[in-house]
Amino acid sequence: MTTSTPIDDRLATLTTWDADWSGLRVVVTGIGVSGFAIADTLAELGADIVVVDGADTEQNRAKADTLRIVGVREVRLGAQHVQTLPDVGGAPAELVVTSQGWRPDQPLLVAAGQAEIPVWGEVELAWRVRERSGRRTADWLCITGTNGKTTTVGMVESMLLAAGQRAIACGNVGMPLLDAIRDPEGFDTLAIELASFQLHWTHHMEPAASVVLNVAEDHVDWHGSFDAYWADKAKIYENTRLACIFNEQQELTMRMVEQADVQEGCRAVSFSTQTPGLSSLGVVDDLLVDRAFLDERRHQALELGSLQDLGPIAPQHLVANALAAAALVRAIGVSPEAVRDGLRAYRPGDHRIQLVARAEDVMWINDSKATNPHAADASLSAFKDVIWIAGGLPKGVTYDELVQSHRDRLRAVVLIGADSSELAGALRRHAPDLPVLGPGVGETGSGLTDGHQAMELAVRAADSVARSGDVVLMAPAAASMDQFTSYADRGTAFIHAVARLMDSKGLGS
Template identity: 65%
Template sequence: MTSLDELTSWDADFTGLRVVVAGLGASGFSAADTLIELGARVVVVDGRDSEENAQRGDTLKIVGAADVLLGAEHQDRLPKIDGEEADLVVVSPGWNPRQPLIAEAEAASIPVWGDVELAWRVRQREGRPTAEWLVLTGTNGKTTTVSMAESMLQAAGLRALAVGNVGTPILDAIRDPQGYDVLVVELSSFQLHYTHTMSPLASVVLNLAEDHVDWHGSFEAYREAKARIYERTRVAAIFNAQAPETIRMVENADVIEGCRAIGFTTDVPARSMVGLAEGLLVDRAYLEDRANSAIELATLEDVGELAARHNVANALAAAALVRAYGVPPESIRDGLRSYQPGDHRIQAVARRDDILWINDSKATNPHAAAASLSSFRSVVWIAGGLSKGVDYHDLIADNADRLRAVVTIGLDTADLEAALREHAPNVPVLPTGVRDTGEGQQDASPGAVMRRAVERAAEVAQAGDTVLMAPAAASMDQFASYAQRGNAFIEAVSELMEDPGRGGEAESEGS
């Protein structure tokens, strides 16, 4: 059998390789499907014995040599394959290193890869173009930035796609028959933990704040996972000049000789940075006379209607990435003009009686919620959910003067409410009435939870306010995903707007 070290292209010999794929979500299914196509012998394990997973498992059995083990009893041990130990484990991002199956593999010195590691190794294929990779991570803003970069690359006439944590599994893009010129790869800290040999053209960490401590075990481990994105970068290691932690990451990274450190800032840029000057996004990095001049890339108006500071920073980070590939300035401008913000990220839903309703369900941690709260003057805030062990005190202290009221959702809002009592004692806190009491209240439907939240917000909102659903927490305690949470909010607001008892004419907002 071929050594794992030799598996560095699609055309390498994967025949007979024994692989356990942990997880049967989108990335796990894509990894298993790819490995089967490559000729590996695959066993898939997932703790959820759901109808969706059963259907995916049936599909894998049809296409090739795969066993599928569903149910909680299977995720606690590493299965044998044809009576022998696995050669490799390919793990989905949700599986943390302390889970028994992964810990057993590592104790037995069995390599553990993520789907991104597998994709990097098989990206080269005879007869197809090999895409360059522009990669990014950060606590917040990842999806916006990869989407902006994708739009800029496409405006330059390139075949480009945003992939990874953004939604399209990266292995699906690798297997595309036409191939791509560039892949813009959004990477979570989970994916980076299991990525070992990636060597991208350019990389960036957008920002860093406490998050996913429950998965990584500590903030230090989370930070170290994020910093791995800079390793082996070839052309541009891009840092946030206003986030010193990212500067230190670049300084400590083992990059390829000749790689440049490029900064982005929403202030006037220094040499070798992109930034903001007199309402213009400018480049002082990718030009010869960067000591004395700058290139105009776009205007603030090109960034869009909600050109809040964090969105300008995202646009500058995207510009720094694509400029590393050689995208011309006019394509940056055209890409920003044609960019359409994704759902659930500071998404305007409706306006009535001079009250703006905003869906920012993707604000799954305090850092993301802070970006939303700082964009509006007077806020009725809908917040709460699965906190993931983070701290709310700085978020509340920094934004207390913006809050008219807080409507709480989530099964356990104790930490959030404690921070509100300490830093915003005069702000009314309006619970939806759903608590994890052990008496079944947690079974309230997602739609009912959000309808109650919207009703309570409507009771206190006044002309000039923004009702902002930016939970600063994950969704999985009451919702299947942040998207379901956001859609429940949109539906509840729509019902409110249609209620003639509320009075006034509703004005729909575009997304």
């Protein structure tokens, strides 16, 4: 029989901003964007806080100075401070709130578990302080998936704004969730992107509507297995109030909904890039339609927009993202007209199916955000006659299925990445006659740590084999941190390398 402790009883009462958080002894792990927001919020609430981070850098020291000014007791920087769980003010910690990047097997977090000290993430804290007297309490529309999260959350935000709501995209993209919660005016609705890392540390959340866009092998190195990754993604559906949205073309997401413990009256609503059935959103004659959120859904469908509303390039995965976004906002009563207007107003961010140049009848496409095989699969599916620039940090995934699926549309592959051995091996096994070029070719890869130099070489190699009608697609199917600071840095390197190539040919970009 499990009995509650005094700290369990106290934490159970901390469900609003106005609860008594004063003096609560908290260790905050990490001083990055989310860790800083966590510590800043807890200081405002009156908690007693120690922040730890393994990196003793000039930037982190500046953040530490700011946190001390706002009332954080202590900030400890350096690798020696993240191996054990510190006391707070000479007494044991009562709570750990962790930044999302910290793995469950990190020694400090393991020590917290062994000491039976609860561990929350930023999302858990944000949910508990979302209600505050004198401010509106926003609905939460929550989005996760292996790929497409940022696009979908941006579309949701655009649709909500078109409906006249005060809304913002936040969470794993844009504004930190806790900063949105603390906004002085408050919001009507939050469009929240949630990564599997964030969901792992979330225990109580009640979205108005939620969606898992898709799920495929990714971040196995962090979660330990695909099953653990799947289970953390599935947590987004727990306690959903109005609608659990799932991908009809991927059974794994439907299974998540079937197993979720949702609130009474919550509906299961699907989306598909094909003709929709009952309680589904889909596509009919190039129109996006809704057969879920209308009274006469057995016999009618509502038009929400057209494929042309999505812009000049509308690959299947972009259509799926638009339908998922539409389902989320329709669940809270947003009109079809606002869905259409939001799609027309939406401007996708850089590095996702981004047309960089079109010259000599060759398109150059930047999809640096394709950081895993599932994302690269969607990107490759949108084109034929592809010169594929790929490679990087694989994160424990394999490439055999991806290469098998797309070898017939590939004309050549240009490898980047400090170690491209996994992708190179798959190419040898399943496309042995395919030309493989670039700075990543070798026993393991280029060994280059200068990604900008590697990208320059890769773009020149792609140009050497490109011919009229080809698409040069930079969709790495891997993370970027082996040669770049981020996927955005990698995408920017591609854009600049292509621009220099165009200038050298007198073509402009």
